Amino acid sequence: MAQFLSHLTLLTSPVDIDRDQARREAVQELLKPEYARESPVDRVTRAVDQFLGDLLDQESVGAVGSVAARIVLVVLVIAAVVAVVVIARRTAGGGAARQEGIFGDRRRTAAEHRDAAERLAAEGRWAEAVRERLRAVARDLEDRVIVDSTPGRTAGELAAEAGRALPAFASDLAAAARVFDDVTYGEVPGTAESYGVLRDLDERLRTARPTLGAAAEAVTP
Incomplete structure (x- = not known):
């Protein structure tokens, strides 16, 4: 100066x-x-x-x-x-x-994150709704032991780990992580369409089960 x-x-x-x-x-x-x-x-x-x-x-x-x-x-x-x-x-x-990773300071259940996401979406607060929906996805995958519970994990790291356990969803998880990063760090406005991508993925993942080979590969160091 x-x-x-x-x-x-x-x-x-x-x-x-x-x-x-x-x-x-x-x-x-x-x-x-x-x-x-x-x-x-x-x-x-x-x-x-x-x-x-x-x-x-x-x-x-x-x-x-x-x-x-x-x-x-x-x-x-x-x-x-x-x-x-x-x-x-x-x-x-x-x-x-x-x-800070995906989650904030307060630990919530997957259901609580989903409820928060739906409330935010109803108010048109799409960027916040996107963040809460991905948190719901992450918490649900952790609760079902499809991914490890790792503090400070980023959206990209979540997508990579979950994609190895659920290969059929790998590309969708990567796309969801990009949407999360865009609205959180890239100053890209959230939209109803971007939230719809996260909501649809969350619903489909709730019934997904990893194959035996994929699950073994996911936990291999």
Whole structure:
């Protein structure tokens, strides 16, 4: 951020920079060990900072030295800062959500998850209904010992394990996991159709039984 502010200062002051010297200093800076460990947000920040530095060198000032051009540069800096903040928040929020797995803090039965899903669907809260219906699927499969009860399991992990025990449902389980991830982490709006996919799968799975060979393969380390 301090680097952005320094460039903003340069926008309103004369610039006298030797291009070759600036490039040599930039190369030396990038050779420092800390750049090998920088985060994606830091890389974006540094790229924008370098871009502004190039625009403000001695040869560029003649082309962008007007007041209008300087205003545009300020707007670009502000937009870049906002973009970096948004990316950082989404990355942090997405990471925290994924670590929670399918279930929340409270343990519910499969029937309770189904009831909650139907209430949410009746209210048109489709994304929440999708999440509750997949939780019903997961709890039902755990209760029938088709999959292990694993804390923090993701939708994809559930689909993979259940798909090995119930090969005929493998593709449907994978599709349901994608729907869950889309509405939970991908900011995709839930719909009546996506909820219908989860509800239909849940109903069909309730009477499904793994074959002997598939069940043995599912529990093999």
